[in-house]
Amino acid sequence: MYQLIIVDDEIHAVEGIRLGMDWSKLGIDKVLTAHTVKQAKELFEEKRIDIMLCDIEMPQASGLELAQWVRERFPQTETIFLTCHADFDYAKQAIRLGSLDYILKPVPFNELEKVILKAKERIHKEAEFIQISQFGQFWFQLQPMLNERFWQDILNQTIPSNPQALSLAAADRNIEYLAEMLFLPILINIQRWHKSLTLREEKILEYGLKNSAEEILLKSKKEGLVIALSNRRILTILSLEEKEDLTAELEQEGQRYVEECSHYFYCDISCYIGQPVHGHEMLDMVNKLNELDRNNVAYNNKVFFLSKSQINSSHYEAANIKLWSVMLNKDSFDEVLSESTEYLNGLDRGVLNADLLNRVYQDFQQMMYFVLQTKGIQAHQLYSDSFSQQMSLNATRSLTNLLEWVEHTLIKAKEYVHSVEQSLTVVQKVMQFIQLNISKDISREEIANHVFLNPDYLTRIFKKETGIAVSDYLFQERLRIAKELLIKTDMQISAIASHIGYVNFSHFSRMFKKHTNMNPNEFRNTHQQSKSKIIISGVEEDTRL
Structure with missing residues (x-):
């Protein structure tokens, strides 16, 4: 026969369990009670106790502390926790302490009956195990x-x-x-x-x-x-x-x-x-x-x-990525979030598989990176943190994860774009616009319209802050990029001119020579020869060493 103890500081709860169960039917011949951890410990020292029903929340010392004490001194006792709260920390500690189960109050008697029978079965198996020889135990x-x-x-x-x-x-x-x-x-x-x-x-x-x-x-x-x-x-x-x-x-x-x-x-x-x-x-x-x-x-x-299981078809209706790109360029982040969420939730579950989900993810990611680039933002500025990286890794595991990633990506981009726009001065916005549109034949009027200012007024405040006019800054940036491309690449000179916004190649050559005293071809040959001499000199130095 088995002996059981009920430990709870609420007297009515103890009596309710003691009187509400048919203990003889369960093979329990003695039910002990305790209202404090101290009383329970004293009973453990005096009696053999097979099963403990223990409340977690008690004054002075918790049921978890009592369970730890019992586990160290009476490991054969099976513990069943009782509590009013479905708290994760309690469940976690209950598992760690090797409890048999975790029951929420008020205690359902039919559930408690099943758990007690399970406790008896475990005790019986352990008793049989102890009777086996030392070699048998090891085996x-x-x-x-x-x-x-x-x-x-x-x-x-x-x-x-x-x-x-x-x-x-x-x-x-x-x-x-x-x-x-x-x-x-x-x-x-x-x-x-x-x-x-x-x-x-x-x-x-x-x-x-x-x-x-x-x-x-x-x-x-x-x-x-x-x-x-x-x-x-x-x-x-x-x-x-x-x-x-x-x-x-x-x-x-x-x-x-x-x-x-x-x-x-x-x-x-x-x-x-x-x-x-x-x-x-x-x-x-x-x-x-x-x-x-x-x-x-x-x-x-x-x-x-x-x-x-069935093999899913690979057909699906693609997202309207081009339209979303235009909307994002106009800072319509909330509208894109709404449309993309509706699109993803509307995908046919019957055809959706890992490959299709990955395709949607890649298309959306490509769109986001392109839009950020047009705004002068590098993706790593937003998404290099560990949380964003983990979201990205999990995105293609399920539709739920992809929805969470899309929302995270759009909201973070929206917050960053708005914070950047609010922190930039008018001059910084003009410089950013020029950098992003350097390959276009942009005029002073177009630049002024971007910041909603009169062209003459913009020229005055830009020159006051930088010391040069807007048109001069635009030319200097084009000249700087042209020099780098001439030295570092084999691009045709006409292609370089087009890349920095010059439709007329002759005009580009004249302007380049005016400011460098060399035409583009002479500039390239001079600097590439100098670069070759440096490399050869370095090789000779290594040889002497």
């Missing part, structure tokens, strides 16, 4: 690790995927394995977390997800294994009898697993159920499930069967 501790490593080696191709190699590897590790055995893989992918987590918090929750998979998906199956893979993935492998069909059962259990994990572990998650295979076919089947997961960019918290 049963080691065996799950050997099985897990066996399948990981198959998936990592350390063990070749052929029947003979698998049989030899299993025999070497003393693992029960027959080439005729059938296995059913279930791939679980954590699509995203609902809140920001540290790496340690992620690992704790992934451990909880793995335990839940063992409890729900393995259920009555005696032969099965749950393996933690990389990249937020978990693989469940079930051993099947010949012609055994678990489709209906797994669809129900898989959906229950998805819903409970989404609720209790703060994540979106999907299950991909494969088809029965022999051991040497497992790698190929898991690769197919990975591909199914890769192309699931439209749905969250869903169960998929490989046998029911």
Whole structure:
């Protein structure tokens, strides 16, 4: 028989649980109560206690502190936490402290009954384990690790995927394995977390997800294994009898697993159920499930069967990128966000796959970079922070992630453009306009219109701040770029003239010679010869050394 203790500072809550349960039906012959952590510790020192129901929020010392104390001194006791708050920190600590479950108040008696039966089952298994010989203890501790490593080696191709190699590897590790055995893989992918987590918090929750998979998906199956893979993935492998069909059962259990994990572990998650295979076919089947997961960019918290999957068509209606570019150049960021969100939400889920989503992402990114360039903004000024980089990496994993990335990209661009425009002086805006339009035949009037000023007034304030007229600044910038292109490239001189806004090549040559005392060709030859002499001189110096 089993003994249980209820620890809660609320006397009515303790009595409600004590009187509300049929303890004899559950095989509990004695129910102890305590209203403080101190009283509970005293009872632990005097009595053998198998199961502890413990409130988390108590004065003086919390239930979490009591659980830590019990775990250190009485590790055979199974702990079940009770609380009024569905708080993440409590759930995280409960997992870390090895609690059996975590129940919200008011306590549902039918749920508590199930958890107590589960606690008894665990206690019974541990008692049987203790009775086994020392060698047997070591073997049963080691065996799950050997099985897990066996399948990981198959998936990592350390063990070749052929029947003979698998049989030899299993025999070497003393693992029960027959080439005729059938296995059913279930791939679980954590699509995203609902809140920001540290790496340690992620690992704790992934451990909880793995335990839940063992409890729900393995259920009555005696032969099965749950393996933690990389990249937020978990693989469940079930051993099947010949012609055994678990489709209906797994669809129900898989959906229950998805819903409970989404609720209790703060994540979106999907299950991909494969088809029965022999051991040497497992790698190929898991690769197919990975591909199914890769192309699931439209749905969250869903169960998929490989046998029911369809190949998606690659046809889709492209976004109106050209129109959005024009709108963004006019600073209509909110309108583009609204239209792009409507477009993405309107995509046919039936044809949407990873390749199509990536195509949409690349087109949108290209548009954004082009628009930013026309405004004189380099993309790294906005998106080089770690959060933006992570958003970009995740964008093509799902439609949800792409929507979040589009919103983040547009809002950040809007805020940056507006802040730049507000901080620039009139003269700085004129200089920026000239830089962005250097290849066009722009006039003084066009420049003045850009800043909404009279051309004569603009000339006065520009000269007052810079010491030169607007037209002189425009020419100096064109001359500077022309010199660099003549020295550093092999572009035709006529192409260079066109690049800096001169339609008339002869006019460009005259203006260039007027300010440099050389025509463009003479300037290029002189400076490229000087550059060659420097290089040759450097080589000779290296040779002497």
